[in-house]
Amino acid sequence: MNDDLRTRLVMAARLAMSQPPAAEPPDGYLKRCEFCGQLIYLKQDWDGQWRPYESWVAGTVDEGEWKTHDCDCE
Structure with a gap:
């Protein structure tokens, strides 16, 4: 393998490794x-x-706590 090709491959590999992984789509959202x-x-x-689920943004649970939303109207 010639040095020019090797250099380009090494640079391409470094660039690929330096890129952050693609963000995963969210698996949920806030609503009323x-x-x-x-x-x-x-x-x-x-x-x-x-x-x-109850929302920590609304202050009904602590951040990281998972509790299903259960209102009397259902």
Whole structure:
């Protein structure tokens, strides 16, 4: 392999390794509950089902805590 080709391959490999990995799409989003109006987090779980969770943004749970949203209107 000639030195010019080797240099280009090494540079391309370094560039590829320096790029951050592509961000994964979010698996959920914030919205208001249709029944009680509280801010909740809708999350697509590992099984593909969308489930409502309490939101730490709304202050109903601590950050990192997962508790399903359960309002009396359902």
